[in-house]
Amino acid sequence: MKRxxxxxxxxxxxxxxxxxxxxxxxxxxxxxxFWPVAETGGRDAATQIGAEFEHMFAPSGDMADMxxxxxxxxxxxxxxxxxxxxxxxxxxxxxxxxxEAGIPVITINSGEEASKELGALMHIGQSSAMAGHGAGERLxxxxxxxxxxxxxxxxxxxxxxxxCQGFFDALDQPLNMIDVSNDxxxxxxxxxxxxxxxxxxxxxxxxAPHTCEAAAxxxxxxxxxxxxxxxxxxxxxxxxxxxxxxxxxxTIDQQPYLQxxxxxxxxxxxxxxxxxxxxxxxxxxxxxxxxxxxxxxREQAGTYR
Amino acid sequence: xxxxxxxxxGLVKRFGPFTALNGIDLEVHAGEIHALLGDNGAGKSTLIKxxxxxxxxxxxxxxxxxxxxxxxSPRDASDAGIGTVYQDLAINPLLSVTRNFFMGRELRTGPxxxxxxxxxxxxxxxHEEMVKIGxxxxxxxxxxxxxxxxxxxxxxxxxxIHFGAKVLILDEPTSALGQKQQMEVLKTMMxxxxxxxxxxxxxxxxxxxxxxxADRFTFLALGEVIGRGTKAxxxxxxxxxxxAGGHEIRDLELELAAV
Amino acid sequence: xxxxxxxxPKRTEADRLDRGGRLDRLKRRPEIGVFLVMAIVIAAIAxxxxxxxxxxxxxxxxxxxxxxxxxIAVGACLLMIAGEFDLSIGSMIGFAGMxxxxxxxxxxxxxxxxxxxxxxxxxxxxxxxFLGWLIGTIVVRSKLSSFIVSLAFLFFLRGLTEVSFRVxxxxxxxxxxxxxxxxxxxADLFGGQAFGWVYDIWFRLGGNANRAGEQWVAGFDMRVVWxxxxxxxxxxxxxxxxxxxxxxxxxxxxxxxxxxxxxxxxVRISLFMLTAFCATLFAACQVFETNTADAxxxxxxxxxxxxxxxxxxxxxTGGFGSVIGVVFGAVTFGLVAxxxxxxxxxxxxFYRVFVGAVLxxxxxxxxxxxxxxTGGL
Numbered sequence: 003m004k005r006x007x008x009x010x011x012x013x014x015x016x017x018x019x020x021x022x023x024x025x026x027x028x029x030x031x032x033x034x035x036f037w038p039v040a041e042t043g044g045r046d047a048a049t050q051i052g053a054e055f056e057h058m059f060a061p062s063g064d065m066a067d068m069x070x071x072x073x074x075x076x077x078x079x080x081x082x083x084x085x086x087x088x089x090x091x092x093x094x095x096x097x098x099x100x101x102e103a104g105i106p107v108i109t110i111n112s113g114e115e116a117s118k119e120l121g122a123l124m125h126i127g128q129s130s131a132m133a134g135h136g137a138g139e140r141l142x143x144x145x146x147x148x149x150x151x152x153x154x155x156x157x158x159x160x161x162x163x164x165x166c167q168g169f170f171d172a173l174d175q176p177l178n179m180i181d182v183s184n185d186x187x188x189x190x191x192x193x194x195x196x197x198x199x200x201x202x203x204x205x206x207x208x209x210a211p212h213t214c215e216a217a218a219x220x221x222x223x224x225x226x227x228x229x230x231x232x233x234x235x236x237x238x239x240x241x242x243x244x245x246x247x248x249x250x251x252x253t254i255d256q257q258p259y260l261q262x263x264x265x266x267x268x269x270x271x272x273x274x275x276x277x278x279x280x281x282x283x284x285x286x287x288x289x290x291x292x293x294x295x296x297x298x299x300r301e302q303a304g305t306y307r
Numbered sequence: 308x309x310x311x312x313x314x315x316x317g318l319v320k321r322f323g324p325f326t327a328l329n330g331i332d333l334e335v336h337a338g339e340i341h342a343l344l345g346d347n348g349a350g351k352s353t354l355i356k357x358x359x360x361x362x363x364x365x366x367x368x369x370x371x372x373x374x375x376x377x378x379x380s381p382r383d384a385s386d387a388g389i390g391t392v393y394q395d396l397a398i399n400p401l402l403s404v405t406r407n408f409f410m411g412r413e414l415r416t417g418p419x420x421x422x423x424x425x426x427x428x429x430x431x432x433x434h435e436e437m438v439k440i441g442x443x444x445x446x447x448x449x450x451x452x453x454x455x456x457x458x459x460x461x462x463x464x465x466x467x468i469h470f471g472a473k474v475l476i477l478d479e480p481t482s483a484l485g486q487k488q489q490m491e492v493l494k495t496m497m498x499x500x501x502x503x504x505x506x507x508x509x510x511x512x513x514x515x516x517x518x519x520x521a522d523r524f525t526f527l528a529l530g531e532v533i534g535r536g537t538k539a540x541x542x543x544x545x546x547x548x549x550x551a552g553g554h555e556i557r558d559l560e561l562e563l564a565a566v
Numbered sequence: 567x568x569x570x571x572x573x574x575p576k577r578t579e580a581d582r583l584d585r586g587g588r589l590d591r592l593k594r595r596p597e598i599g600v601f602l603v604m605a606i607v608i609a610a611i612a613x614x615x616x617x618x619x620x621x622x623x624x625x626x627x628x629x630x631x632x633x634x635x636x637x638i639a640v641g642a643c644l645l646m647i648a649g650e651f652d653l654s655i656g657s658m659i660g661f662a663g664m665x666x667x668x669x670x671x672x673x674x675x676x677x678x679x680x681x682x683x684x685x686x687x688x689x690x691x692x693x694x695x696f697l698g699w700l701i702g703t704i705v706v707r708s709k710l711s712s713f714i715v716s717l718a719f720l721f722f723l724r725g726l727t728e729v730s731f732r733v734x735x736x737x738x739x740x741x742x743x744x745x746x747x748x749x750x751x752x753a754d755l756f757g758g759q760a761f762g763w764v765y766d767i768w769f770r771l772g773g774n775a776n777r778a779g780e781q782w783v784a785g786f787d788m789r790v791v792w793x794x795x796x797x798x799x800x801x802x803x804x805x806x807x808x809x810x811x812x813x814x815x816x817x818x819x820x821x822x823x824x825x826x827x828x829x830x831x832x833v834r835i836s837l838f839m840l841t842a843f844c845a846t847l848f849a850a851c852q853v854f855e856t857n858t859a860d861a862x863x864x865x866x867x868x869x870x871x872x873x874x875x876x877x878x879x880x881x882x883t884g885g886f887g888s889v890i891g892v893v894f895g896a897v898t899f900g901l902v903a904x905x906x907x908x909x910x911x912x913x914x915x916f917y918r919v920f921v922g923a924v925l926x927x928x929x930x931x932x933x934x935x936x937x938x939x940t941g942g943l
Contacts, residue, residue: 032728033861035739042736061725180907181917184865186856187634188904191627195907198618212860215741219856224623225782239742240858305736382827397825399818401885402811410815411827413808420809450939 022053022273024266025075026084028111031063035211036236036258040111042305044084044262051270053081065092072096082106082269084262087113087120088161094120106272110261112161114283123272123279126264128256128287130161131168136288137207137233137254138172144251147173147231150205153193155213157181165209165235186216193220197230205231211238211253218249237291239303245296255299256287259306310373312337312506313358313389313474318367320353327353329530330367335474335506335523340496342521343510344549349527351510355476358508359391360384371474390472392463394479400452404444407451408433408466432469440465441498457488461495468505475499476508481516493520514546524549596879596939597891599931603877603924604898611901615908619901622765622774622783624908629786632900633793634848636893638867639874640793640800641844643892645837646875647804649817649884650712652841654701655871657723658694659864662849664727665690667740667859683746683753683854691846697723698842702835712838720868728861738861747854756792756847757854759785789851793896796844801889813837817884873921874899877928879936886936898924 026044030037041057048055058075060067065088072085073096083100087093087109094116101107101121109117109125117125141147150173152166157179166179180196182189189212197203197220206221208214214234221230227249234241234253244250264284271278291299291307299307311334320328328350335341345351356362358369360378368375371387378384384391398407409429415422430447437444442461451459460480467475477496481489497520499505511517517524524541526534526549534541534549592598611619618624638655645652669686673679681689701719705712731738746753762785768774769781804810815823816833824830845864853859878895880887902924906917 032732033724033738033865035737035860038732038737061728180913184862185867186858186863187852188631190856191631191904192907194623194627195619195904198621198623199615199908199910211741212739212858215856215858223627223783225780238739238858241741243742303742381825393825397819397822399815399822399885401818401881402814406811406814410811410823413811415808420812421803421807423806424808424811426806 022051022081022270023078024048024053024055024082024084024269025078025080026055026057026262026265027068027071027075028057028059028086029063029065029068029088030059032059032061035238039305039307040258040262042262043259044266046259047263047266047270051267053266053270055266065089069093069096072100076100076103076105079103080105081273082108082266084108084110084265084269085113085122086111087116090116090120097122106269108265108269110265110286111256111258117283124268125283126261126268126286127283128285130164131171132285133235133254133256133288134165134168134170134207135172136168136290137235137252138169140252140290141205141231141233142173148204149200149202150175150178150207151196151200151203152177152179152207152209153182153189153213153217154179155182155184155189155210162209166207169207182213182216186212189213189216190220190223193217194224197221197224197226204229205233207233207235209235211236211241214238214250214253215240215244218244221249237299237303237307239300242291242296242300242303245291245293246300248293252290252292254287255289255291255307257289257307258286260286311335311370312372314370314373315358316368316370318354318357318369319365320357320362321365327530328357328364331527331530331532333525333532335508337473337506338500338503339522340500340507340509340520341523341525342517343508343525343527344512344514344517344546345527348529350530351527352478353530354527355391355478355508355510358384358474359389359476385470385472388471388473389476390467390470390474391476392460392467392478392480394483398451398459398463401450403448403450404437404454404462405429405433405447407462408436408447408469412470436465436469437462439498440468440495455488455491456484457491457495460484460488460492464495464499468499473504474506474508476510478510479512480509481511481513489516496520518546596886596888596932596935597894599935600878600891600894600898600928603928603931604894607898607901607924611905611908614911615905619905619908622768626765626783626786628901628904629790631904632896633787633789634851635870635874635900635903636793636896637789637796637848637851638841638844638871639878639892639896639899640796640889641837641841642868642871643875643878643880643887643889644800644804644813645841646872646880646882647817647884647887648813648834648837649820650705650834650837651716651872652701652838653713653716653868654697654719654723655841655845656864656867656869657720657727658697658842658845659849659867660727660861661697661723662690662694662846663853663859663863664731664740664861665693666850666853667743668730668734670743670746670853671740672734683750687752687756687846687850690849691843694842694846695839698839699835701842702838705838706831706834712834716868724861731861739858740860741858743857745857753854754788756788756850757856758788760788760791761786787851787855789848789855792847792851796847797889797893804889809833814885817881817886819885870899873925876932877925879932881936891932895928898928 028037045055058071060071069092075083083105085097090113097107097120107122109122111127114125114127114129154162154166156162167177170177182192206217208217217232221227221232231251233251237253237255241250241253268279313335315331315333318328318331331354343351357364360381360383376387414425414429416425417423433447434444440461442458480492493516496507509521523537524535525532666686669681674681674685701716705715747757765774765783765785774782804813812828812833815828816830820830874895875892877899878892902920903917906912906920
């Protein structure tokens with residue numbers, strides 16, 4: 003109650019002086035195509051409600067730097083914080099001090115488990131395990147699956163490994179994953195090499211759009227078109243082309259636009275409608291994009307999707 | 308006898324308040340080895356640097372073959388025929404003999420720096436020049452790093468001569484070498500002298516070496532000439548006296564004894 | 567006394583270095599160390615992958631990666647021989663890729679209308695060459711270590727790439743561009759294929775067939791051709807031209823080179839422009855092959871280029887190295903980075919372990935070879 007009062011008074015003071023200000027802090031290093039889409043979502047929501055919006059990130063990718071960013075954002079007393087929590091142990095302290103200072107916080111994308119405990123209002127995102135599992139279930143529903151292989155472009159990223167793990171759990175197979183690197187030429191050659199060295203592979207899971215595009219080229223090159231099914235994570239115009247051409251079965255969309263858009267909207271409702279907030283976490287995915295909706299999604303790919 | 312190849316008149320060089328050279332008159336003739344002796348700080352290296360175009364003189368004039376010259380860069384000096392072989396020799400140890408010999412002045416066919424090197428011709432010239440100066444390099448493709456210090460010194464001298472040096476300034480050419488290699492360098496100097504037409508300025512600490520090869524001596528102390536003469540004019544005792552900067556050896560002995 | 571004299575050996579100083587026979591001279595070539603490593607790697611991978619690494623597709627793919635590494639490593643090698651480093655290669659690749667893809671998608675800057683592959687490449691090349699010139703000029707003028715100056719550009723260019731993507735493109739990735747190599751011969755020069763006849767003959771001879779029995783691989787990637795061109799030109803320049811002598815002289819001892827009239831500064835600036843050119847070529851091959859670009863492109867490639875140059879026998883302190891060695895180094899490095907994936911028994915994540923091991927072994931071998939050649943320098 004006390005916190006609510008504090009937040010309300012803070013919002014009131016800020017409201018008198020100027021428009022609401024929402025700050026989003028994410029763990030992107032700035033180079034991946036995913037976060038600009040989320041940023042657009044947050045910005046659009048802010049524009050619609052007449053608020054200010056900032057997106058901050060630590061280009062080093064270092065969690066300690068990100069924690070400093072959260073602390074300095076807290077110090078500016080914004081009307082709401084939107085944070086990702088890829089490492090709750092490293093960021094928890096900073097997030098907790100923000101919530102204790104009475105700033106409403108919503109976690110997005112990652113950190114579902116720790117969200118409530120740190121005093122955040124809610125979490126909006128897609129559980130990696132659930133999304134991987136969803137991809138596997140959907141494939142099984144389409145027909146029997148032989149041997150699968152997961153193409154990981156960041157093998158040391160535990161969250162990405164969880165995607166692969168969830169997928170193989172659904173298929174009831176042991177984890178079979180290779181590190182394809184982040185270089186498109188090498189993704190292609192390594193995938194082709196893996197297909198050649200093990201002819202039993204009939205399903206590929208690419209967990210990023212650029213991996214997906216390179217893997218499609220590799221499948222074609224290995225002469226395995228039709229024999230190998232490719233499913234992917236996330237969206238890009240190239241992936242949509244491949245879906246329409248029938249070279250990619252479907253791709254999992256965690257709808258990053260939605261994550262930031264909803265977070266800013268919910269924070270605003272919370273601030274202006276006396277603490278209005280959904281009682282449960284809101285999943286933003288998995289959404290599926292396949293041949294049936296690819297054309298509609300294409301219009302907005304890269305910016306909204 | 309023709310005039311001196313290089314002559315200086317009242318050469319003064321000041322660095323701010325410090326006077327490094329205080330009116331140096333020097334004459335060096337073709338076919339002669341002119342030893343320039345003096346203690347550390349006597350002004351030897353300033354004099355060389357002035358002659359080879361690194362420092363412009365504050366006052367005074369340098370004449371090459373009787374004509375007054377004003378060097379603005381080392382390039383000017385080397386164009387005027389003054390070749391300086393420094394202690395560090397300006398040699399690249401990881402390059403072959405030929406590539407060092409022609410460094411910066413390679414022979415090529417075709418335009419600009421992308422012209423093809425005439426490697427065979429360069430190898431041949433290098434070999435010939437090295438033989439002329441007394442070293443039979445078995446393989447001009449061998450790396451300089453594998454050559455002895457004396458041979459490197461010789462290469463630098465041969466290079467300077469080949470590219471038109473009439474006055475050869477050798478800066479302490481024997482100081483960093485072993486006994487045998489020192490002799491090799493002295494022999495090289497004698498061979499160059501025999502060819503005639505080239506004047507050698509030989510900077511050294513070593514009175515024995517200077518007595519072995521030099522025809523004429525100039526002694527410097529504190530930026531001034533304190534003595535000069537031909538080999539015939541100077542006795543061994545004089546040389547040692549002048550080397551010590553004009554102090555009597557006996558005085559020095561007494562000073563040492565008093566410690 | 568006279569007796570002693572007669573016992574003197576009738577040898578001169580010059581005779582102490584034995585020129586030896588043809589085999590001896592081959593053994594003394596600087597590339598011999600990396601050649602041995604390469605031979606072992608090729609043999610080991612051929613056996614372990616049951617020939618898969620060198621079947622029709624394996625050969626194409628491995629050569630593709632080798633060439634990609636090779637193009638930037640040759641540039642890095644020449645620069646290292648001249649005694650400098652360029653840590654901005656990777657970021658330059660990202661910058662060039664971004665620039666080309668962005669022009670193709672959003673048109674030329676300053677409202678010059680839509681871009682063709684040629685104009686996008688040409689304009690990008692002008693910018694990267696200017697950046698190379700700028701890095702070189704800063705190094706030469708400031709007398710700072712090129713390590714630091716190019717490190718600054720590593721950050722600067724990566725940041726610039728990222729920001730440009732975000733501001734203009736709203737996304738840090740561009741994909742789904744039209745397939746320019748279908749419509750433009752110029753794009754095909756970078757992203758297309760070459761030496762198709764090799765694979766045609768291979769197919770006629772009964773190999774090169776896919777699962778369905780049709781002709782499998784149509785040709786090598788164009789970057790193989792570019793690698794051959796770049797390496798060939800670099801070899802000739804380095805070993806046969808005046809410029810080559812200047813490069814060696816500059817790296818061995820800058821002061822000596824300068825004293826002998828070598829235009830040391832021009833040599834260094836030109837070589838920074840060369841690495842920028844190689845990075846642009848790398849990016850062009852990727853952009854026109856895949857029709858994509860992203861802000862992370864080329865990440866860490868500068869270190870890989872330097873690693874290959876070192877594996878190829880280039881001395882980190884300059885003055886020593888050869889293009890042939892770098893070609894062998896690229897083959898070794900490319901195979902090791904790629905070929906583990908042909909071997910089902912070994913987990914792919916091990917490739918970095920192998921890369922590290924090969925790097926160390928090659929460097930040790932090169933070091934001892936070099937000591938033998940130069941007499942311990």
